[in-house]
Structure formats: C-alpha cells, structure tokens
Amino acid sequence: MAHTEWRDAPELPDFSLLKRLARDQLIFLLEQLPGKKDLFIDADLMSPLDRIANVTILKQHEVDKLYKVELKPIVSSSDQLCFLIRPRIQTVKWISDLVNADKVAGRFRRYKIIFTPQKFYACETVLEEQGVYGDVTTDEWNFYILPLDDDILSLELPEFFRDNFLEGDQRWVTTAGSALHLLQSVYGSFSKVYGIGRCAKMVYESWRELMEEGEQRTRQPEFAKVFLVDRDVDFVTPLCSQVVYEGLVDDLFRIKCGTVELGPDVTSSDKSIKVMLNSQDKVFSEIRNEHFSNVFGFLSQKAKNLQTAYDKRRGMDIQQMKAFVSDELKGLKQEHRLLSLHIGASESMMKKKTKQDFQELLKTEHSLLEGFEIRECITYIEEHINRQVSMIDSLRLLCLLSITENGLLSKDYRSLKAQYLQSYGIKHLLTFANLRQLGLLEEQQAGETLTVMESKVGKLVNDKTVGKLTDAFSSLAKKSNFRALSKRLALVPKSGEEYDLRVPRDMAYVFSGAYIPLSCKLIEQVLERDGWTGLEEVTRMLNGQEFAVTGGSSSSEARNKTDAQRIVLVMFLGGCTFSEISALRFLGKERGCRFVVVTTAITNSARLLEALLDNHA
C-alpha cells in the first residue's frame, strides 16, 4: 500500500446492528402467519435476504418451500402462501391473478404479502381493483438498509434511478428519508447536512418531517455530517470505464450484493465460484482500491510472501510444526485460496484490458474528458458502433461525448444516431428518447437561446402554464456545463505530467490520473468550506438546488472533536460506483476522516444505461 494511513482513523459504528433489526422484524412478520407456509421471494430480493436471514433461519420459522417470483403460474401444495416482494404493481397483479385462479378452482388458501421496504397505495389499489383486497393480508418489512461492507450501506433499490430521474416518480423519496431516519435513530443525530439536487432536497425534507414527528433522542452522534447527492448531478463519473480493481471486477464480472461469481475461466476449474468481496477478505481489502496496473505486481509479491510463510516449515521440529499447523496454516490456506482467485481474476482482467482496443477506448474517454481531438473521438465512436463492439459501450461513449461537449452538433447527432439504430436496432429509438429526457444525449439547440424563448412565451400565457413551461425548459436546458465545471474545479489534471499510479496524489488516480470524479470533488470542496460559499458559480452550473443545514445535535456537541465527528455519511441517490467509493476512501485517508457511503444501489455504466433501455419485448 502506498498510502500513509492516518494513525487515528476513526472507528466506524457497527452496522451489523441494522441486519439484526431487519432479521428480528422479518421473523416477527413470518410468525404472524403461524404454521407451515411457502415463501415466494422477488428475484432481486433473494441475495439481500440471504444476507439478513439464511434458509436455516427461514425454515426455523416454518417456511416450507422457497420460490422465486417468476410471474408465472405456481405449483405449490401449501395452504399458506407468503410473498416477500418489492412494492411493484406488476408483482401485485400477478399475486391477484393467482388468488383469483384459486378462487375459480375453489381452493382455499391464506395469502400474506410482505412489502419491503414499504407498502404503496398503488399496490393496494391494484388488489382492490382485482377484487382480492379482502383475501390477502398485507404487511411491511421495513428493511431499508443492507450493510454491504464496513463502509457501504445499500438500499438495494436499483429502480430508484429510473423511477426518480426518468419517470419522475418520487415514490422512493420517502424510502430514502426513512433510511436516514433509521440510521439516525440507531446511531445518533447529525450535526450538519449538506446536499445538492432536487431529489436530495426532497429526501432531506421527508427525513426532517420524520424527525419532527418522532421523539427526540439526545444521543452522542456517531456521524458528523451527511452529504446527499443526486446521481444526475454527475453523470460523467459513472459513464467512465472503471480501472480501480473493485470497480473493474464490477464492470467485468458484475458484483451482486457484495458477491461476485467467478466463472470457470477465472477459477481454472470446471465450475464457477461465488466469492464475497468485502473487508473480511484480507487480500481483497488490500487491492480493492488500487489501480489495476498495480494489482498484478502486488499479488505476485503477496504470493512470494506466502511461499516464504509456507517455507518456514522446513527445518522445524515437531513442536514448532504442531504450533504452525494449529496457528498459522489455516490462515495461510485461506489466504492462499483467496490469492489464487484474485490472481485468476486479475489475469483475465489483464487479458481483456491490456489489449489494444481497451487502451484505445481509454484514450478516447480521456480525450473526451479533456476536450481534446474531438473529431478523432467521433470517428472512433462511429467505428465502435459499426463494428457492433458492444451495444452498451457504444451508447456510453455517445453519452460521454454529449455530456462533455454540451450536446452534439445536429449533423453529428443525426449521423451517429442513424448508425447506432442501424447497428443495434430501431428499438433504441426509445432509448434515445429516454437519454434525451435525462440530458445524457442531446442535440445542440440551434437558433435563439432558451431563456429568450422562455421569456417571450412567458408573456403570452398565464402563470400556471409558465410554471409548467419553466419545468419543460429547465429539462431541456439541462446543460451539463461539464467543460466549465471541469475548469473551475480542476477535475482534469494538466496533461503531459507523468502520473505515478503507485503513489496517487489525488482522487484522479481512480481514472488513471485523467479525471477527478465530479461527485467526490464536490464533497471534498463542501466539507472543506463547511458549506457552499464560494461555490456559487459551480452550483449554478449544476442547476442549483444545493442546501446546507445545521442538524439536530447542538453546536457545542459538534465542536467536540470526537471520533464520530470525523465520520461523514455520503448518500448517493440513484446509485454510486465503486470508483467513487475508492476515491472517497482515498480522500478520507488524506483528510483523516472516514466516509460511509449510503447508496440506493451500486451502479456502473452498464447498469446505468441498461436502466434506460426500453426493451420489454
């Protein structure tokens, strides 16, 4: 490790408590339906559930068989059916059909739906409309937060991003507010809250309301500050290729709920292995934040060390050997196993990523970030599209191009879009509509600027419509202003300078020294200034909506330089990437504080863009 560890890095609170709370509530709910029952679980809840209560625990509470919700007719002989689902209309409709089918067949069963993390009125409306409201009982499992690691808490709500930012459906806002409220009631209140973004503001409001309703508890706070940030404040970062080990593993193999499944090509055996990736894994915890070019060297050094440790056996007498076997061998074996897995992973990584085309891809990304040789970049993207390299990657490059350039020239936009549609199918017409709505991929507006237009139109219509128009315009005018932001915040280090990835000097190392993640830079700046003063220009370019509030705990308490005062909670609304987490870990080490990341889900470029596709076909 090249970083110098701060000797007094603050202790993080014990988040496993959250798991225990969730488990106890689930058990309570299961016992509300006494007797044997079959449990149907939403597919995307299976992994999180496994982290909370495994099959043994479920069986102990009279769960007979476990099924995945597949929206197909079921085969179950049980008289009691329990559904553990996210509050989605589709799933509720499926359950209603099930109940109605049973009714037709004259079959009597008891049905219980447990919504997690909360019930929505719309779901109950569906039950009512389908005429089964009286036949099922519903409950809520307030499982808001899954601790993925010591410093990563996830709401496991990937749909948050699409629902909130694309569909304009704010149903999850209260969920995020409740999650914060839960953290506050378990770990104490916060002294200061910062945030940026429309959703962040709403989440804060919803949280504040909960605070006011609930009883006030005066507790020594375990966090100093909270920072709320909307994903749409920074789209550039999640669109970049990840090059830090953990991020790269996520991009390549997809980490699911803290677990990755490594295929036979990595494990060099005939079956795939599931590995938990967290700080418990000694090897992983040392390389997760490293640039991938360093990882291989590190691992081989590690292997040598391991060999030396094994070699100690030679020349031992019986007594020493006994001690070695009982004390060290198990640890070494474990380390050995992990090491070989990570070596396998990084080998396959190197195989894929050191190829010329990956280097070229990175080069293009860096050029885009720097605003350099844009024509060449466009050519590269065209080729990428026409070669059908990857549907998502092509789209990612297009978006990156659009955001960094503040939209594409009409000519380019049309030509690229046409090529893309021919290459990957016309259904992406819808994808493009979505991307435009989010401001991810736009055509530059010719002619008069929007503000002029707005004021002109504004004079012609009444107030109510003006509001609506302004909304419409602001969404159109969602200019990314990336170039200006990058300049002001110095996001892109001066090119030409040699960047030693072994000894990172700033957060840019997570993107090979080419770019400091905007989201993390904002956090750094706000914490440094203790507010938004001096960042007015920046927030204006980010569409405003920033806030800073002094929180519940008294200021005198806040001045106490306790450990807790150096723990900062960062909540990403709409997901965050492992690169951002790595960057924050780096920032924490530099500043002698710790960051705890709360996110609606872990995301990366692929997940982000897949969420915007409309391929229900």
Add this chain to the structure above:
Amino acid sequence: MAFVTANWNPLGEAFYRKIELYEMGWNLKDGLRECLVAAAPYGGPISLLKGHNRRSPSDRPQLEIYSSSGLPLASFPWKSGVVKQLGWTVSDDLLCVQEDGTVLVYDLLGGFKRHFSMGNEVSQSQVLETKIFHSPYGTGVAILTGALRFTLATNIDDIKLRRLPEVPGLQGAPSCWAVLTQDRQSKVLVANGSHLFILDNTACTPVTPPGLSPQASSIVHMCVSFSYKYLALLTDSGHVWMGTSNLKEKLSEVDTKIKTPPKQMAWYGTLLLFPSAVVMWDGLLIVVGECKETIQYHLDDDSILVPELDGVRIISGTHHELLQEVPGACEEIFKIASMAPGALLLEAHKEYEKESQKADEYLREIKEQSLLSEAVRQCVEAAGHEHEPETQKTLLRAASFGKCFLSNFPPEQFVSMCRDLRVLNAVRDYTVGIPLTHTQFKQMTVQVLIDRLVYRKLYPLAIEICRYLKTPEYQGVSRVLKHWACYKVQQKEESDEVIAKAVSVKLADAAGISYSEIATKAYESGRTELAIKLLEFEPRSGEQVPLLLKMKKSPLALSKAIESGDTDLVYTVVMYLKNELNRGDFFMMLRNQPVALSLYKQFCKHQEQDTLKDLFNQDDDHEELGNLYVKASYKDQRLEARIALLQSAVDEYYKAKNEFSAKTTEDEMRLLRFQRLTGLWLHNNLQCTLSIQKSFLPQTFDQKCTLLFMIKTKNHNKYCCLSHRDMEGAAEAAIERRNESEISTVLSRCSATTDHLLMERLNRAKATAVKK
C-alpha cells in the same frame, strides 16, 4: 378529632360512614318525586325529567341536567316521544330511551348528538322496561318489550342488536331483572316469581341461588355489583340474599323484616373487604352486610342511590351524600383509642403543635416498634380518603412531621398524594361538582378526568390540572386546546377571521396539535372557509389532504399532496379524482401537475395502456405517442400487427415533425417486410437483404458502412453481390483510413474484370500504408 368518628356506624367488623358531599344547588319544588332521574357514576352529572308521562303538547315535560352539586348545566322542554328511561354513557352522554325503542343521545350540556333505534320488534311491541348498563365494551342498553322479550345492545357506539330467547312461563312483566356481564358476554337475569333464569344469546337456563331461604315465594328486587361479581336478591319475605353473580356461592342472607317492596337496591363497591348492599324504601335505608346485623338510616326526602366503585351516593332533593365503608387507614387512625402507628403519629404531631413534650413520647413509642414509616404511610393514605380539606391537611402535616425522623423514606407517595388531593379538591369544588374519591380518581385516571372537564367545557381548569400534574403536552394541554378549538369553531356568532386568529394564537406553541381535526369540525358545522383557513396552519400536508378532498377542494388537495412529497398521498388523490371527475377534467387537472401526471403514467403503464394513449393524445404529444407505438410493436409477435403499429408510429412522428424518427421507422418497416423474420438488425441481415434488393437501403448507409460491412462479412463464404459503385465507395473509405488490412479486405473482393482501376489504386495505397 373525636368528631371524625361521629358519623361512623359499625356493621360486623367494619364501620360505615355517611359524608355530606353537597347541599344541592338546585331548587326543586317537589324534590325528586315523579321524576325520572339518572346520575352518572364517578361523580357524573344528574339528569331529571319531570312529568315524563305527560303526553299533551301544551304541557311538555322538562329535561334538566345538573352537576353533582346541583348546578344547572342544561334545561329544555322535551318535545320527542314518551321517555321510559334515562341513563348516562361512560363518556358522559345522556341516553333517553323512548317508548318506541328510539334512543336519543345528548351531550351533557343538552346538545343533541344522534339517535338510534333498538329495532322494529321493539318499536312494534313498545318498551316495557329498560336498563342501561356498563361493561368493558362500553355502554349498553337492554330492553324488555311489551311482548315480554329482551333485546340487548352491548355497545351503543357499535350497535349489534341481540334478541334473547323467550322466558318460559312468563305471563306478565317479570318481578325483576338485571343485566350481567359474564364470560365476555352480556346476559340477563330474570326473576319470575320465585324462579330465576339466565338468558344468554342462545338459551334460557333456570338457576337457583344456593341457600335461598325457603319461605320466599317471589324475588322482588335484585341488583348486581359494579364489577358484576356479586348479586343481591330481595325476596317478598324481606330477606336479602347475597352471593356471587354466577350463583355458585352464597355470602350471607339477612332478614330486613320489611316486606314491602323497596324503591331501590344497590351494591357497595366491590373493592371492599366486606361486600354489602343497600336497600332503600320510602324514608328508610338499610345497609346489609355479611353479618346478620344491619344499619338503618332515616331518609327525609325522596332519594336515589348511585352505586360507585367504593360506596353509594345518595341524592335527595336537598342533599348529596356519600355512604361508604370507612377505609382501613382511616379506621386505624381515627378509631377510638386506636394504638395504630398512624394514630400515634397524629397524636404526636398534635402534641408537637401544642409544644408539649408528649410529642416525643408518642414518637418514641412508634420508633421503638420501628413502625414510623408505616405510620407515615397510614397518615398519607388516610388523607387521601378524607373529604374535608382540613382533615386532609392535619393528616398530611402529621405525615410530614413523621417523615422528619426518617432517613431514606421515599417521598413519591407523599408528593403524589398532595398533588392528587389538590386536583381532587379542585374538581370537588361546588362550582365544578365532581365528587370523586381518591380510589375512584385512581381507577378513572387523569386522562379521563381531563376528558370529563373538557365535556363540561371547563377548559381553563383542565389546562391548569394538566400543567400542575405535568401531564405530557401531547396528552394534556394540547388535547384540551384541541377540544377548545373544536368548540370554538362551532360558535356561529363570530367571523371566520376572528376565530381562525384566536385559534392560531392560542394553539401556536402547543405541540402535537392536529389542525386538520379542528378544521374537520369546522367543516362539519358548515364553515368551509374557516376550515380552509385552519388547514393552512396544519404543518403536515398529509393531514390536510383527506379533508380537502371531503370538502371537494380537489385541486388544492392535489397540490398539497404533491407538496408533501408523499407519493402515496398523491396516488390517493389521483385515484380519488379519477373516479370523481370526468375524463377530460381529470386529464386537465393532471396536466397542471407534472408530478401527479408522471405518477399516473407509471400506473397506466402497468394497468391501463389505453389511458396512456389518451393522455398523450390530449397533450398532443405525438413524439411520446410514436414511442408508445414503437414499444407496442415489439410486444406483438405478428408481423402484420407490428407493421401496422409502426405505421401509426410513423404517422405520429410526422405529426411531431420528427422527420428523423419517422424515416428510421419507415426503413424499419421496409426491412421487416423484406425479412419476414424478426429480431435481427440491419447489419446482420444485410447479406440477404442486399442481395434481394438494394433500393430500400437507407440514404445514410454510406461509404464507410459499406466498408465496415465488408470487414464484418469477411469470413463468410457466400458474398453477396455489391455493385461497382459500392466497391468504389468502400475502397475510397479504406484508402482514406490508410489501414492495410482493410484495404486488403476490399482488394480481396474486387473482381479483376470489372474493378481493374480500383485494384490498382488500392494496391498503391496498400504499399504506402505498409511503408508507414
């Protein structure tokens, strides 16, 4: 202090005392004669209906309501039907049961609240007798009809009428009956001559009380204790049989030697050691207990008995008295020549006041037996049971004096007793008139007492008590203020502004006030404008919405719901509006609320696809409509349907002036027609499509694409024919890019006959590329 025992009478091992609570403030000409009277337990109000049998419209009976001290609370002429019975509910509402089985409910200030019927059967056969009873489930009404059948409702707030089975052999009205609550069920106990029956939901069971003296030929009166645990029967032979109400056990039987039927009989509280009953005749009151003795009191006036938890109140035309067993602590202290520690402590304190050294002697005596803490405890407890503030003070002073000689004596009991007594003395005051004993107060709880004060609109006193007892604001002051405000908004004479202002000023700093409840009250009394004004004060928008909907202020409700940020609430409003408004208006309203609109769209996507189409149509959003059709086309497996949907999309795109999308979609349609198969995109199908016909190729399929296409299809054996023009284009692109392998690809596909010149050029370019 000898006078304390002056009104004590012994009965068996216990003493009974009769305390005067009030001299009645009312001025009744004929006392309680010929009146229907009902008094609520726990020192509740008294209602009188004079001349209830009068039927002539010119001379209507008068209904009057008084506090326990006889202060008038309400009075009005009775204009409804003939009243058979008055009674009070647990929450101080007056029930008037009419001959036809209609029950009218009034609040204790005479305001009409509602009415309900006891059923057709009752109204047809008329009410013969009725009893109002209290159980853990609320207040109930039991009726004996003219057809000699019983109908019963256990809880008047949730009326479920039950008709009980017939009593065998019943010819006329039974001699007496009572309602029991046993096994979580209300039952009726009926006496027909000497036969006793228990009626429950399903059956009529004859029962015999164990050990009832044989000379009785008829049971003339019966009563059940406050807790339904005990039963007393009075026979025509003048015997009072007392036992448990399940008729399994006899406690005692006493001969009163009076054979005339009594006016009323009541149980004493069942909290006591020796349960006992009180029987009242004209001018005479007899207390019967477990022993054979009785106590007899002479009554001057017509009176009624009000059974309480720990005694019986006797209300006459002039006086209000409490008859109770002397509580243990009082007995210990005040009994003549008592040597109980409490008595000694009281004596010691008396001597101390006189500055006599005897005080020390008494104290020593207690301390020697180490009973001082017991003495203090006794004094404190006794103070609680005394009615006179002077006696209370004396006892508390003695306790406080004793406490001085104790270390580590927990102060809570003393402190809370002082507080309780202060509150009790305040509510026992003549002007308030709630003569609660300490035991009743503890059973009733402060919350209920506050409620009762609120019912009487004694808001300032209620607030003072809350503050004094430090009741949490949410349960105390805020609750009282809310009730006050609910009352205030019903005052018709004041303007909306004045009331809204007064309410907001008073309630400003009170925590946990629900303005929406107050606004609901205002709305119910027909003041919509005031309700809206009040709702503005409600900090939680979630609370505003339901009322706004009720008041048909839907646009306001919708914007409030959106303001709250609670999507569930928005949904509630949207769904409500959807059913309430016609489609056009509904869409119109959604249009002005983007948040609601997007929510509704989400819902429609899953539930009502067609509505979504209508929505976009109304907005002239052709772009979205186009997208919708494209999306639908992918869900359809049939080619013709697909193409039809795409055609609709094309039309919409043209309407949206989106030439680009329209063209692309048209291309797709052409492609589909050619392919006759689905799911493969342009490039993959070029091979076949190109060979079939070139004309459909999109204009945008340019040189570079041709080149790349060639590269892609390099490994396929079956080349499709490319025209010369295409080859030229591809060659052009390859040369421009100076890529050796690409040039080779093109070269490999040139035919020597037709592309001679082109090959030469390519070879040259290849040479330069290699050099580089």
